[in-house]
Amino acid sequence: MKVSVHKRAFLPLAAAAVATALAGCGSQIADPASAGSTASTGTSCVDTSGDSIKVGFINSLSGTMAISESTVFDSLTLAAEEINASGGVLGKQLQVVSEDGASEPTKFAERAGKLIQQDCTAAVFGGWTSSSRKAMLPVFEANDALLFYPVQYEGLESSKNIFYTGATTNQQIIPALDYLAEQGTTSLFLVGSDYVFPRTANKIIQAYAAAKGIEILGEEYTPLGSTEFSTIVNKVRDSKADAVFNTLNGDSNVAFFRQYKSVGLTADTMPVVSVSIAEEEVPGVGLDNVEGQLTAWDYYQTLDTPANKKFVAAFKAKFGAERVTSDPMEAAYTSLFLWKAMVEKAGSFEVDQVQAAADGVTFEAPEGLVTVNGENNHITKTPRLGKINSEGLIDTVWSSPEAVEPDPFLATYDWAKDLAK
C-alpha cells in the first residue's frame, strides 16, 4: 500500500476511517512484501486497499476506427458487469476507467500512460490497430503494467507486459491460406490498408505462397480510410486471380466491396477472404455487397457452444436484440475473464505475480476452451473459415479440429524461417 505525498496531509483525518475499513476487510489487504518487491522504476500505484479495483479500457470511440472499437468497448463493459455481478475479482468490484484512443496511436500511448500512472489501474484492456498496440507497448513495458489486446494481429511480437487474446497469424491467416490451397486456389491478389498489420500479414502470405506454389498476382495498399478503389478493382479484375485476400481495415471495406461488386466481381467469380470483416461490419458494408464472401476468424456469433449462447444472449439483453457479436468482441470479453482467472490464481493484483501465474490459465470462452501460453503470452484458439449468410451473420464452413497453439514467430513453419528476422 502506498500513499502519495500530497495525500499525507490528510492522514490524521483519514486515519479513523481507514481504521474502520481495515477492521471490516482486514483479510483483503495486499501483502506488503509483494508490494516492496516491485523492482521497476515506475512502481505501481494500484490501490488494493478498498473493496474495488480499478481497470482501464482504452478504445477508439471517435475517429475512423470507432466503427469497430466501440463494439469492443461494449463487450468489455458487459464482461466487467458480469464479473461484478458474480462477486468481482478477489472479492473486489471492478471500477472501470475508460479512455478514448481516438484512432490515433499517439493518443493511445498518451492515454495508456494516464491509465497506468494517474488512474493507477491494475490492468488495461483494449487497442485495435497494430499501430496503436505498437505505440502503447513501450508505455506498458516502461511502467511494468499489463495490457490485454483483443484483436487478431500480424504476430512477430511478444511482450511480457501484453497478453494477446486475439489470433496470431498461425491461428487465422495460415489456416485461411491452408483452406484456400485445399480448395484448389493457385493465385491470389492481396489488398490491404497501408499500415503495420496488412504489410506484415502480406509478407507472411508471400512466403507461404512461395513455398506452396501459389502465385501472387498483385499486392496493393491504400491509405487508411481511403474510399477510392476504381483503379485497384480494375487491377484485381484484370489479374484474373482465383481469390482476393483482403486486409483492409475500417470504412475502406465499404468502398472496396461496393466498387468490387459494381465491376461485376462476385463471391462466385472471385471470392474475397477478409480478416477484418466480422458480423459487426457487415451491415455498414452492405449485406448485398458481401453476401457469400469468406471471412477468417476464430469466433462467429452462430457458434453452437453453451458459453457462446450465454454470451450472445447477455449481450443482446444489454445492448439490444439487433446488436451482433464478433471475434474481437469475444476476444475482449474473454480477456477480462482471463485476467480475473490469472489474478485469482496468483492471489494478487501485482503485475509480476499475475505474469507468473498466467501460464496454463484456462477459460471456457464462447469460442471454446482457451489456454494461456505463458511463454509468449498468447492464447490457444480455434481457427474457423466463415461465409457471410443472407442474414448478415457468418456460418462456419471449415473449422480446425482442435485449438491451435499460438506461434507468433512462426517458429514451427519451415517456410517462415526468414520472416522473424
Added chain:
Amino acid sequence: MELLIGQMFAGLSLGSVLLLAALGLSLTFGQMGVINMAHGEFMMAGAYTAFVVQQAIADAGVSLLVSIPAGFLVGGVLGLVLEAVLLRRMYHRPLDTLLVTFGVALVLQQAARDIFGAPSVDVRAPAWLQGNIEVLGAPIPLTRLFILALSLLCLAGLVLLLRGTPLGRRIRAVVLNRDLAETSGISTRRSDQLTFFIGSGLAGVAGVAVTLIGSTSPYLGTSYIVDAFLVVVAGGIGQVKGAVIAAFALGVLQSVFEYSTTASIGKVLILIVIVVFLQLRPQGIFSLKTRSLA
C-alpha cells in the same frame, strides 16, 4: 485495351467525384474567400440525409431521387445558419474562418456520431444502379456513370445560374468588386447568403452521391475536404472552369499514377505534382482579373 478504357473511366469518375466535392467550395472559398473546413461535414449531412430518406422511403430508386434535392436543402440550410451565425462576422479574415469552421466541423461530426452512432450506416443503391455496362469489354459501373452525370448536371446548373440569371450577375459583381457592387445598390448581404446557400447545398448533393460508392459515416467529410481544397486551389480561386479542369486532370492523373505504381505512392505523386504546379503558377490554372483593391 479493356484495361485502358477501364482506367480512363476510373480517372474521369474520380474527377467527377472531386468536382462534385469541390464545386460548392469553389463558390464559398473561391468567390467569397471563406475557408470552410466544414464543407466536408456538409457533404456528410447530405449523405445522412440520403440515409434518413431511405429509412422513410423503402424504394431505393425513389429515395435516391428524393435525396438529391433533400440533400441540397439540408446542406444549404446548414450553410445558411453557419453564415448567419458565425461567418458574416469574419469576412476578410480567412484564417479566422478556417479555425471557426474547423471547430464547426468537429461539432457536426460529433453530432452525427450521437445521432446515428459511430459505425457507418448502409445506404442501398437502387437496383437500376447496380451492376455495370460493358464498353469494349471494360465494365463501367453504373453508380459511377450516375455520379458523372450528376456532377455535370450540377456544373451546368451552376454555370447557368452564374451566367444567365440576375442573381448570378449580382454574385459575380460582388466577387469582382465588393465595394463597387455595394455602391451600385446590390445587397451584398443577400448575395453572400445566397452564394453560401448554393455552395453548401452542392456539398449536400455531393454527399448524397458518394453514398453510392463509399461508406456513410461521421468521418465521410474528412476524406474529401483536402482533395476538394486541392482542386479549388489548383484550379484557380474564384474560377468554376478552373475547378472543372483541375478536378478531371487530378482524377485522371491520380488513376494513372495509381495504376502504374500503388495507391499510396500515387497519392504522394499527385501531391508532388500539385506542389510543383503551384510553385510555377501560384494563382492556379486560371486567375481572376479584378480591379478591386481588396
